[in-house]
Amino acid sequence: MNKENIYITGLGIHSCLGSDIPSFAKALHDGKCGLHHDSERKAKGYQSDLCGAVPSVPEDLITSLTRAQYQCFSRPTFYALSAVKQALHQACISDDFLSEHHVSLIVSNDSTAGEMMRTGTTMQQKNDTRYLGAGAVFRSLNSTVSMNLASLLGIHGLSLTVSAACAGGGHALGLGKMLLDTKQTEMVIVVGAQEDGVASMQSFDALGVFTDTKVQPFGKGRTGLAPSGGAACVILEPEHNFHLRAKKLQPWAILSGYGFSSNGTAISTPLAYQESVSMIKAMDDAGIDEGLIDVILAHATGTTMGDEAEATAIGDTFGMCPKVVATKGMTGHECWMAGVSQAVQAALILNKASLPGCVGTEKNAFPKLNLVMKTMNYQPHNILCNAFGFGGTNSSFIISKFDNNKL
Template structure:
């Protein structure tokens, strides 16, 4: 069985458009949450959102390439460009070698709605536009990036709600571990437009703390009132250890465990048993003990039920070992389909730079979770092993463990 290492990471998010900006935001506990006034015009309860600026791709891609890219595809493209550079992979390598792509994405709402509007107004399908179909499919990211970068390996999209990005990395890890592929571009992307958020807002899921956007995302805090939607793109390039050594790549970390489970319960309400099983499986597969994990980037989205059930699961598995815990969603909001990948990137930056990012806005933790070791402020710490949790609607759970090499 092959060892699986990380040789490239890239990020485009509300706390930074590249690794340097994001690293600084994490260290400073800087929030990327703001207001989108258009949402109020459309009847949203909450105008809160992660603020992500659209990239200008005119100098980077042809018009034909841009036409097929959805919003989240643009974010994923920017993140992948950066990750490829970090990994030392150029166009010549991609053209000659069998490089795959597995990306997490579970919606493409805006292109679908816009296509319907065109049809409703003009009553002519030929006026919808040639790029619409490639933007509106769930596989929009992988179909576009695989053609832009001329990839010839595995090529598919993982749709697993808010665990999509994490499962994409986990599945890539399994393929490389088993010898089916040597190098895969993995990641997660999330559109951030109001078209994609109306149904969530209708569930009264979002925070309405609009008077103080930067303090609205409050994972584990008893005074939280809901999550904040966010998005962007995050890429993690993984390959076999042998491949990385052969081409002289800089190895950033090694994936050693992937745990997963299904709650087998309510479609939206979380439980404790499912996440507990995912955590236990990741530790078992990694062949390490609970006290070997020094940091956990929690899924914690700032919802009452979700934060509490995850906290109890962590306590069940890690007990007295007390790893440092924070949720980077306190700064980014919930990046949804992207989150499982972005939080690996965030944690990699912490491991590389020797710190644990704070769980900002955490002032009064739930009484049941007071035994957990929360990072209330930035903590200077050498991290050798971290774990990242991602959970989603339908009860899908994913836990990834990465160690320093």
């Protein structure tokens, strides 16, 4: 059966590299690092205080909410609303369209540590649940972002939160593609959201995998990752719907393939073989072989075991290694939002014909890996993205260039 193209028609981002698409794109091209040292984290017992410096959301976004809505919004929900509003505006999607059509919302989110800490502190101090307020439950549930956005936007299709650690964003995109491939919904808003407060990464820091100097994806002498946060959004819609709805618009790109696998072994140890399976399944879904992948946008968080496993998986999957892009030296590890952030990055790469360099890495530890060290002009057609997570859950997806001649 011939599958219809799934277009990416809107992008949105709120991250440590910028709070809109133009500033984010420029930062990627210029090799800007969005990480900083947060003294509050050291004061709170963190082993490393290096993390993403995520800007606050615009004041007008906050004041646009009613008092009841504001009370239910967590910090990552504000970030998500910022990214979603950008993407909807880009795709020329009105409030009326959302209310009149079967639009779905899939969010990748896997924690509300900040809100749980806030609840615990209030209960210790007051010992009375009435001090928590009516909005506390809606801020602290793991589905806080999807339930708030679905209510605010008037979503009538599926509203769902995917909890799959750092692979969640990739799986959210894949589930959105499946819904559209099977014609169960008209459009999917895919969001990755990541909290970034002091409480957000305490248990992750306890693993001792954060670096306190710099992130070196695939680097010799790499010492770990740096957490970051914010939100990213892409709008997915099938080709025929898009042409009926927006005849004068041009899609950013095509979500052409999705693959997944699970390691089924240790909870935090990566497995190169299953990462390879995930990539192969994405290519199978897209109907292309490894020779047509021009660029791999790697997971590459800068950890010793994680980067080695991914480099091995890439080598095992590709006879001739495509160009490999690794951006987490700039963005940090955006965890639950990482996969959707990568989709935004891939769409920008395809449209700007420019590959970001591997900021933070001085020497490639894997000579067979065709790692892009400096920003370079290059026009890819198919970009394979990887997002892997705790529990051995692996996601891979392919973002392909849109052919202008098809409009």
